[in-house]
Amino acid sequence: DIQMTQSPSSVSASVGDRVSITCRASEGVSNYLAWYQQKPGKAPQLLIYLASTLKSGVPSRISGSGSGTEFTLTISSLQPEDFATYYCQQAYSFPFTFGPGTKVDVK
Amino acid sequence: VQLVETGGGLIQPGGSLRLSCAASGFSVGGNYMNWVRQAPGRGLDWVSTIYGDGSSFYSDSVKGRFAVSRDDSKNTLFLEMNSLRVEDTAIYYCAGGSSWSHFDNWGQGTPVTVSS
Numbered sequence: 001d002i003q004m005t006q007s008p009s010s011v012s013a014s015v016g017d018r019v020s021i022t023c024r025a026s027e028g029v030s031n032y033l034a035w036y037q038q039k040p041g042k043a044p045q046l047l048i049y050l051a052s053t054l055k056s057g058v059p060s061r062i063s064g065s066g067s068g069t070e071f072t073l074t075i076s077s078l079q080p081e082d083f084a085t086y087y088c089q090q091a092y093s094f095p096f097t098f099g100p101g102t103k104v105d106v107k
Numbered sequence: 108v109q110l111v112e113t114g115g116g117l118i119q120p121g122g123s124l125r126l127s128c129a130a131s132g133f134s135v136g137g138n139y140m141n142w143v144r145q146a147p148g149r150g151l152d153w154v155s156t157i158y159g160d161g162s163s164f165y166s167d168s169v170k171g172r173f174a175v176s177r178d179d180s181k182n183t184l185f186l187e188m189n190s191l192r193v194e195d196t197a198i199y200y201c202a203g204g205s206s207w208s209h210f211d212n213w214g215q216g217t218p219v220t221v222s223s
Binding site for chain 2: 001032034036038043044045046049050055087089091094095096097098099100101
């Protein structure tokens with residue numbers, strides 16, 4: 001199984017800050033990597049797929065990059081609605097696996 | 108697009124439960140459909156995927172105990188869960204989309220608690 005790790009596990013930030021989250025796969029997943037945002041008590045929402053393609057309607061301050069084993073989610077200027085937990089997910093092979101999550105909270 | 112899960116509840120270990128995911132504005136049979144769960148205070152855990160051609164895939168932790176299916180006439184996805192264990196306690200989400208590589212649309216989830 002492909003193991004996914006994320007760093008940091010949590011980050012405290014302020015509105016306007018630039019935040020980057022790293023996701024690493026235990027083996028190459030090409031660009032079959034998606035990012036989700038989840039707020040407390042809510043279902044996850046897709047942000048980015050195929051490593052760097054922004055889902056329609058997702059603000060352009062959010063971006064994704066990477067390929068192979070290392071990926072990055074970047075929020076260029078954090079907004080109040082961005083405080084949430086973020087998960088990466090590989091779809092290169094079954095079983096699909098998620099990273100453990102990165103919580104972005106208020107500094 | 109709306110996905111609505113039902114069927115969760117409290118069940119004793121060893122019991123069975125059937126979850127449903129009714130779709131509107133979205134074709135269950137024409138898309139890739141998945142079940143993802145989240146144990147209390149934990150991260151996301153992929154459970155199962157079913158393709159349009161009926162091919163299905165399972166995580167090792169549920170293989171042989173859970174079965175995914177769908178009724179295209181009712182535009183509904185199902186998850187039959189047998190031999191339930193305490194560690195199956197979670198919110199179960201259905202999710203799906205036009206691509207197998209990511210989960211575009213999610214339901215609100217239905218909670219399953221396995222406890223004696």
